[in-house]
Amino acid sequence: MTLQIHEPLRLRSRKEFFWHQLRYVGVGTGFLLFSLSVGILGYHFLAGIGWISSLLNASMILSGMGPVSSLHGTVAKLFASAYALYSGIVYLAVSAVLLYPLVQRLLKILHLQALNTAAAGHTRTQIDQED
Numbered sequence: 001m002t003l004q005i006h007e008p009l010r011l012r013s014r015k016e017f018f019w020h021q022l023r024y025v026g027v028g029t030g031f032l033l034f035s036l037s038v039g040i041l042g043y044h045f046l047a048g049i050g051w052i053s054s055l056l057n058a059s060m061i062l063s064g065m066g067p068v069s070s071l072h073g074t075v076a077k078l079f080a081s082a083y084a085l086y087s088g089i090v091y092l093a094v095s096a097v098l099l100y101p102l103v104q105r106l107l108k109i110l111h112l113q114a115l116n117t118a119a120a121g122h123t124r125t126q127i128d129q130e131d
Contacts, residue, residue: 009111009115011105011108011109012105024097024101025098028094031093031094031097032062032090032094035062035086035090038058038083039054039057039059039061040054040058042058042083043057043058043069047072047075047079047080048076053068056069057069057080058083061080061083062087062091064087064088064091
């Protein structure tokens with residue numbers, strides 16, 4: 001079994017990495033803002049809560065803290081339940097999006113170190129055989 005590398009493995013410069021990370025932060029922030037908007041609109045229109053209280057409830061659920069206002073009515077409680085489950089997934093997804101560039105860089109560093117170590121060991125073996 002042979003390993004085929006289609007493009008050379010290279011580590012991004014710090015500046016390239018910064019912009020790469022910034023793009024992922026933008027995507028994660030956009031997804032959070034979209035999810036927060038869904039929660040605000042749902043709490044306002046389905047639960048009949050004011051805008052500021054809807055923002056507070058949606059923020060607390062999205063951050064994993066729990067609801068603040070008590071809900072009345074079946075529709076409001078069903079929405080709150082679905083939004084809480086959705087928020088748990090959003091939390092994990094945004095965490096993964098934010099951590100991806102960091103983990104990718106760490107793995108590339110380790111991979112490049114392993115390649116360099118293997119190449120250095122191969123060179124030493126050839127020198128030892130020539131002696």
